[in-house]
Amino acid sequence: MSKVNSKKTNTKKRKNLTKKTRFEVFKRDSFTCQYCGNAAPNVVLEVDHIKAVANGGDNGLINLITSCFSCNRGKGARKLDDNTVVEKQRQQLEELNERRIQLEMIMDWRRDVEDIDKITVDMICEAISTKSxxxxxxxxxxxxxxxxxxxxxxxxxxxxxxxxxxxxxWDNDEEATSESWNKAFDYVPRISSVKRRTKEKPYLRELYYIRGILRNRVYVNESYIMDLLEDAVSYDADLEGVKYLAKTCNNWTQFKEKVEDYICVMKERSEQ
Structure with a gap:
């Protein structure tokens, strides 16, 4: 067995950068050479080591910087004396840290919103439970x-x-029937919609009342009735007269034709 100690060298072997690492460096530096300011595709970009591998530099992102072919090949293994590069790295770290802090703030805010949403849903459920x-x-x-x-x-x-x-x-046991409860629950968003619209257009309450009268007496063209009534209102129709017509008409066609005749007459007058 040899008793001679093997001689160790201090030469550090360069490890090839992965495609993912190169992309992350290019993306961070906006695909722009950090020495001369030229950007792709006007120049061929490479990833440069700020502290050369020969001098102990590693492949960590903080030690990597985007360089064009000319700037990189001209630098060799010399240590950079350009303080702007170091300053840029410091600023990038500060920006990354600020992004991390803001992301944490967003996540905290989202958790708070989720908690508020849950509390709001629970309060609505309690309101329904109180009623039913x-x-x-x-x-x-x-x-x-x-x-x-x-x-x-x-x-x-x-x-x-x-x-x-x-x-x-309610049934005989003074419990809400399942059918009526489901109907009341399903109508909540519909009533919310109607109330919002009537707040924007106060006369809609009267129109819904007229539609209800017609529904109880005759067939109604549901896709047309509200448009017809709103057109009548736009020409200052007497809603009490329309209500009377809804209560006395023989059928939907008679009601529709009388209202349309009124709209036609008023429209002609307005155009004269």
Whole structure:
């Protein structure tokens, strides 16, 4: 066995950079040479070591910088004396740290929002339970979350009060029937929508009342009735007269033709 110690060298072997690492460096530096400012595709870019591998530099991102072919090949294994490069690395670290802090803030905010959403859903469920002695299941809670994307908390509470007061029926054991409870629950977003529209257009309440009269007496063209009534309002129709017509007409066609005749006459007058 040889008793001679083997001679060790201090030469550090360069490890090839992966394609992913090169891309991360280029992306961080906006595909721009950090020495001369030329950018791809006007120049061929390479990844340069700020502290050369020959002098102990590693492949960590903080030691890597984007360089064009000319700047990189001209630098060789010399240590950089350009303080702007070091300053740029410091600024990049500060920016990355600030991004991390802001991302953490966003995540905290999202958790707070999720907590608020859960509390809001629970409060709506409690309001429904108070009105009906029954509370929505998981599927119902998912529906409530959808409502909250369209309507305010107050709008939903107001609609719950109206819907459960109007549609809820009770059995002999003084429990809400399943059918009436489901109907009252399903009507909450519809009532929210109607209340919002009537707030924007106060006369809509009268039009809905007229439509209700017609529905109870004759067939109604649902896709046309509200447009017809709104056109009549736009020409200053006497809504009391329209109500009377809805109560006395023989059929939908008679009602429709009389209202259309009124609109036609008023339109001709306005054009004269």
């Amino acid at each position: 002695q029954l509370s929505p299941n998981d599927s119902g809670k998912r529906d409530i979350r959808k409502w909250l994307k369209r309507y305010s908390f107050d709008e939903i509470l107001d609609a719950i009060d109206s819907s459960f007061s109007q549609y809820l029926d």
